[in-house]
Amino acid sequence: MESLEKVEGTKGRKRGARRDPEANKQLLIKATLDTIADIGITDTSVSRICERSGLSRGMIHLHFGGKDNLLTAAAQQFSAEYYAEMDRLTDLGPDASPEDRVMAVVEADLSEVLLNPRSTKIWHAFRGIASSHPGIASYSSTQDEKLVDTLRRAFREIAERSGHDPGLADDATSGTLALLEGMWVNYLTDMQGFSRKGAGALIRRFLAGLYPGCFEASSNE
Known part of the structure; x- marks a missing residue:
């Protein structure tokens, strides 16, 4: 049940991500700034930004065209x-x-x-x-x-x-x-x-x- 809730929560987040592009952009920007503050800009990879924001690589390319x-x-x-x-x-x-x-x-x-x-x-x-x-x-x-x-x-x-x-x-x-x-x-x-x-x-x-x-x-x- 716990894993099902996690999957459903992830699906909900992705559905919400598609519905609110401006919120996605802000999530990605905040995740980027927070990651830079934590580990520096050199180690701020796309993977770390995605992990912190809860959004996919595709969202970065969709909203910004790249890192x-x-x-x-x-x-x-x-x-x-x-x-x-x-x-x-x-x-x-x-x-x-x-x-x-x-x-x-x-x-x-x-x-x-x-x-x-x-x-x-x-x-x-x-x-x-x-x-x-x-x-x-x-x-x-x-x-x-x-x-x-x-x-x-x-x-x-x-x-x-x-x-x-x-x-x-x-x-x-x-x-x-x-x-x-x-x-x-x-x-x-x-x-x-x-x-x-x-x-x-x-x-x-x-x-x-x-x-x-x-x-x-x-x-x-």
Whole structure:
């Protein structure tokens, strides 16, 4: 009876799979991302994705045309989820100061919502093969146009208000993003010893050096 129920459950799942193609696509993408987080991208085979998702190889070819396109779709969704959370966490309203907008980006990127074991393993796996996989390369950059523009505009506002060199905006933007990327590397290599508070304070000190009189540390830092 147990084996019959298992067979019937499998048949039901396959029938449901045919009826809901979008759900199948999401299952395959989630299975791909979860497998990459668990064992790395090199060992993320079609067989492992099928085993985790409960779907067949044929479903991968039906919805994505093959593993490479599935990996690209997974990278695209992972990137979209990151930036959706970034937008949510940095929505401070129109009255926020430019310093607060910059630090909201820093704090969001260093938060457990975005910076966690699963996300860092997936992101570094995608970055590791981006040079040989154009599809993944399109979705694994930290230089997102909207994020870059958000930071650059904030730094220009700071310069206009405080009399600092407006040309610093590009350096401050690139430096902030480079420091954040480095923090993700540090987190991946030493998750137990990594300090989110310390990382945020270091970036604030870097920005305070570029813009004296701005980015003063709060009392709890």
